[in-house]
Amino acid sequence: MLKEFQEFISKGNVMDLAVGVIIGGAFGLIVNSLVGDIIMPIVGAIFGGFDFSNYFLPLSSSVTADTLAEAKKQGAVFAYGNFITVVINFIILAFIIFMMVKGVNNMRRRLVAEKAAEPAAPAPDVVLLTEIRDLLASRK
Template sequence: MLKEFKEFAMKGNVIDLAVGIIIGGAFGKIVTSFVNDILMPPLGLLLGKMDFTNLFINLSGKEFPSLKAAKDAGAPVISYGVFINTVLDFIIVAFAIFLVIKQINRMKAEPVPVPPNTKECGFCFSAIPIKATRCPHCTSEVK
């Protein structure tokens, strides 16, 4: 059983999957940083200096200046600003994966078959140019 597991684990597909998961995790961190640190601050500035990570609905009835303060106090909150950031993360990752898959499919596309430029002589069965009217090998007239 151990031998079978080793064969399974060392197959190319399993290793490719493991590498893909590791790279995907790292890519996810990059996208999260892009959304939180580069995309959302200018967007928040355009929307009146709004910090999306501090958008929350307080369910306790008490006032809190920030989401962190509400969570530190143990107040129940709905963090819809964090949810917006997470949705943007997902959209960016999904779009990036779409672009990668599109390029892979483009590279895997079957080449357009090239029309033949030769034909076979009906008498000597030699390959001759398609426009030839006479075979250069046996001098027979070819249709």
């Protein structure tokens, strides 16, 4: 079992996946900051200065707080403003990933097109047969 685990870990795909997860986590933090610190304040200023993250509906009568953090301490709340923020995070992240995948696909297409445009070198056996043909033709 230990040997199988070592083989699994030593495969390149597993390491690529690990790097991708780590970079994705860091990238997620950047997107969260972009949405929370830049986009949402601008949206709030445009729509009258409100903060989406503090929009909630109390689900019990004991909740009387004005901020989401305080309301969660008092009881159950329906935090739809926080959900809107998370959805915006997701849309931005999905769009950025889409653009990255689109760029990689375009690069691959260009590489394939360049490779197809280059004349392929003849196989070694074809070169040898051509040389034999030329030698036989020169003896006549």
